[in-house]
Amino acid sequence: MLAQLISLLSVTTIALASYGVGRPIVRALDIAERDRLATGVWSVSLGLILAGLLLAVLGLFGLLYVQAIGVLTLIGCFWAVGEMGRSHIRRYEEELLPGIRPGQLDDADCAPWSPPARWLLRGVLVLAGLACLGSLLGALVPPTTAATLDYHLELPKTFLTRHAIYHMPHEARSVSPLLAEMWSLWALALDGGVAAVLIHWGLGVLLGLATVLLATSIVGRPWAWIAGAVVLLVPGISGQMAEAQNDVALALMTTLALGAWWRVASGGESRRWLLLAGTAAGGALAVKHTALIFAAAAGAASCWVLLRQAPRRRALIEGVVVVGVLAVVLGGPWYLRAAWHRGDPVYPFLTRLQQAEPKKGPGLICAKHPPGRSGKLNLVPFSAQMAAAPWHVTMHPERFGGRRYQLGALLLAVVPGVVLTRRLRGLGVLLAVVLAYGIQWYLLRQDVRLLFPVVPLLSVAVAWVWIEMRRFPAGPRVIAGTVQAGVLLVCGLAPFAQCRGQLAVAGGLESRAEYLSRIEPTYPAAAVVNELLKPDAHILTQDTRTFYFDRAVTREDVHRRRSAGYCRISSPAVLSNHLRGEGFTHLLLAEDVGLEGNKRGTILNRLAEAEPIGGEQSLKELMQYRFRDSQGDVRRYRLVMLR
Amino acid sequence: MIAPLRETDSRETRTNPSLHVVRRFVASTLLKPHKASADDAPRVPAWHAWLFTAWIIAAVVVCFAAALGL
Numbered sequence: 001m002l003a004q005l006i007s008l009l010s011v012t013t014i015a016l017a018s019y020g021v022g023r024p025i026v027r028a029l030d031i032a033e034r035d036r037l038a039t040g041v042w043s044v045s046l047g048l049i050l051a052g053l054l055l056a057v058l059g060l061f062g063l064l065y066v067q068a069i070g071v072l073t074l075i076g077c078f079w080a081v082g083e084m085g086r087s088h089i090r091r092y093e094e095e096l097l098p099g100i101r102p103g104q105l106d107d108a109d110c111a112p113w114s115p116p117a118r119w120l121l122r123g124v125l126v127l128a129g130l131a132c133l134g135s136l137l138g139a140l141v142p143p144t145t146a147a148t149l150d151y152h153l154e155l156p157k158t159f160l161t162r163h164a165i166y167h168m169p170h171e172a173r174s175v176s177p178l179l180a181e182m183w184s185l186w187a188l189a190l191d192g193g194v195a196a197v198l199i200h201w202g203l204g205v206l207l208g209l210a211t212v213l214l215a216t217s218i219v220g221r222p223w224a225w226i227a228g229a230v231v232l233l234v235p236g237i238s239g240q241m242a243e244a245q246n247d248v249a250l251a252l253m254t255t256l257a258l259g260a261w262w263r264v265a266s267g268g269e270s271r272r273w274l275l276l277a278g279t280a281a282g283g284a285l286a287v288k289h290t291a292l293i294f295a296a297a298a299g300a301a302s303c304w305v306l307l308r309q310a311p312r313r314r315a316l317i318e319g320v321v322v323v324g325v326l327a328v329v330l331g332g333p334w335y336l337r338a339a340w341h342r343g344d345p346v347y348p349f350l351t352r353l354q355q356a357e358p359k360k361g362p363g364l365i366c367a368k369h370p371p372g373r374s375g376k377l378n379l380v381p382f383s384a385q386m387a388a389a390p391w392h393v394t395m396h397p398e399r400f401g402g403r404r405y406q407l408g409a410l411l412l413a414v415v416p417g418v419v420l421t422r423r424l425r426g427l428g429v430l431l432a433v434v435l436a437y438g439i440q441w442y443l444l445r446q447d448v449r450l451l452f453p454v455v456p457l458l459s460v461a462v463a464w465v466w467i468e469m470r471r472f473p474a475g476p477r478v479i480a481g482t483v484q485a486g487v488l489l490v491c492g493l494a495p496f497a498q499c500r501g502q503l504a505v506a507g508g509l510e511s512r513a514e515y516l517s518r519i520e521p522t523y524p525a526a527a528v529v530n531e532l533l534k535p536d537a538h539i540l541t542q543d544t545r546t547f548y549f550d551r552a553v554t555r556e557d558v559h560r561r562r563s564a565g566y567c568r569i570s571s572p573a574v575l576s577n578h579l580r581g582e583g584f585t586h587l588l589l590a591e592d593v594g595l596e597g598n599k600r601g602t603i604l605n606r607l608a609e610a611e612p613i614g615g616e617q618s619l620k621e622l623m624q625y626r627f628r629d630s631q632g633d634v635r636r637y638r639l640v641m642l643r
Numbered sequence: 644m645i646a647p648l649r650e651t652d653s654r655e656t657r658t659n660p661s662l663h664v665v666r667r668f669v670a671s672t673l674l675k676p677h678k679a680s681a682d683d684a685p686r687v688p689a690w691h692a693w694l695f696t697a698w699i700i701a702a703v704v705v706c707f708a709a710a711l712g713l
Binding site: 113122409412416417420468475486 | 671672673674682684685686687689691692693695696698699700702703705706707709710
């Protein structure tokens with residue numbers, strides 16, 4: 001239980017420090033002071049973006065030390081406390097002197113239609129709260145999924161160990177935009193993997209609140225709360241809040257950027273919002289390549305706004321330039337880094353495109369896959385399937401990246417209702433962004449996770465359809481409402497079902513070590529390595545999961561590609577000498593047991609089998625255990641010392 | 644001449660403050676919100692509403708069936 005509290009405290013500290021960094025900027029811009037929600041969300045988000053960039057700069061200069069990160073975090077926290085004190089004093093002054101009170105956002109005046117019935121608003125918010133609570137329980141579980149450990153946590157851990165961000169030739173993602181991984185690195189420096197996942201849970205909550213800010217301009221604040229709750233009730237979003245990936249972070253950044261841009265382009269508010277829009281757009285570019293697709297979609301929609309609003313065209317073009325320049329300045333360095341190391345700013349996208357191009361010459365057959373497919377497309381481009389894509393994605397998410405990232409039935413069921421509703425100013429532009437993004441998604445990479453940036457936009461459409469459903473006759477309104485309530489109830493409780501086998505460790509009743517020993521195949525070996533081996537030990541492993549090892553670990557497939565003579569080794573003694581010469585001290589062998597073709601069978605296994613491990617031989621076994629995974633496959637792990 | 648008014652005992656409210664808060668919460672949950680100008684728009688034609696309801700039911704049923712592997 002103490003470990004859980006420490007993780008929660010670490011994340012609270014990070015949130016507080018982010019607030020301390022972002023709040024002075026928001027106050028200096030003097031644009032969101034009337035709206036406490038906007039002030040809070042933007043302060044934390046700006047702080048996260050700037051702190052992540054600071055960590056990246058520290059990493060590029062080789063200054064990523066836990067102590068330095070801790071001191072900077074504490075400074076941010078103290079600054080945040082000062083900011084809170086200042087805000088408190090300000091509020092006190094406003095109460096004493098009503099004349100200087102700027103006035104709070106009046107919910108009732110935001111929209112020409114009446115707010116939702118309170119039972120509806122409170123019911124939806126309670127369900128969203130349940131979904132958040134369920135995903136919080138999932139986030140309190142030590143990360144074990146391959147999707148999380150693969151590189152989202154492995155890279156930050158490696159950078160932190162080496163105190164620097166550097167290019168790994170064997171790891172393509174080491175040159176990707178890594179802002180979300182910088183936040184994970186921050187959490188790893190203060191606590192560990194659980195805190196890193198909790199950061200992403202917090203990003204999910206921020207995404208819900210950012211949706212409220214975006215929707216407020218279109219449907220008014222009371223209904224905007226419903227739009228925000230709908231986002232949190234999307235199963236893919238609430239599911240990924242319990243994993244340390246970067247799709248929710250990208251959705252947060254794009255939603256913030258679009259919301260700030262919207263205030264200027266449509267609401268005619270202060271142009272200082274453009275600075276926030278540009279910063280969030282830069283944050284989006286620094287999180288993931290997919291932000292480029294969203295930028296193209298938003299750009300296409302902005303062109304439509306420019307055509308419609310001729311008197312403000314010049315101001316809007318200036319706004320586009322400001323946002324674009326800021327975004328490039330903040331997010332561009334990641335792409336320059338990729339171009340420097342790989343010759344491809346969006347590596348590996350352009351590289352794959354070049355590889356997919358057919359060789360020119362007489363009689364040659366064209367490439368089997370069109371450019372950009374990369375084997376990731378399930379539906380044929382430019383066909384009737386394109387119109388049915390939303391149906392396929394909702395009904396069969398397992399074909400598009402996995403059922404755990406599904407969008408759920410609500411969006412597909414409700415959003416088409418906009419064809420029956422009155423026109424709402426602004427909603428058409430949002431849906432145009434969704435359409436443009438969806439077409440690019442369809443043509444480039446059909447992965448359901450990449451649709452998260454449009455979920456907040458679709459949630460605004462859901463809120464508008466619900467507003468309009470009050471004009472339905474009683475019969476269909478009650479039936480449709482009941483069905484949707486059932487869907488929302490299932491979505492609210494789904495995160496609890498997903499973590500039902502992990503409640504003991506999430507609640508602190510089971511220790512993390514016991515849980516990991518049951519679930520994570522490499523953890524027993526990692527525990528022995530961390531406990532017994534010297535700090536300078538270097539392990540060559542056949543398993544790709546290395547997150548829980550505190551000593552230097554190199555994957556065998558990476559070493560095989562690096563070392564020319566490795567595959568020609570034919571005797572255990574030579575192998576031992578070769579590996580010791582390369583600096584390795586131990587091996588972690590992993591073999592599938594009971595399968596006809598041993599998938600992990602490599603030179604290491606064969607040589608280890610050729611020589612009885614133990615005694616005075618060149619290889620000495622330190623431990624051996626078998627692990628049965630969730631599919632029932634059994635693997636044998638052996639930790640071997642080189643002598 | 645004006646007859647003097649007799650002083651009455653002040654009514655003691657024995658309501659627990661938290662109970663009062665709960666009562667207000669329940670009452671505000673059940674009360675209908677105020678009407679706004681855009682609420683007076685004409686009703687959606689019945690067949691539109693029924694068509695949309697049928698679509699919602701179909702989408703939800705098929706989605707849950709697919710999730711359950713039916």
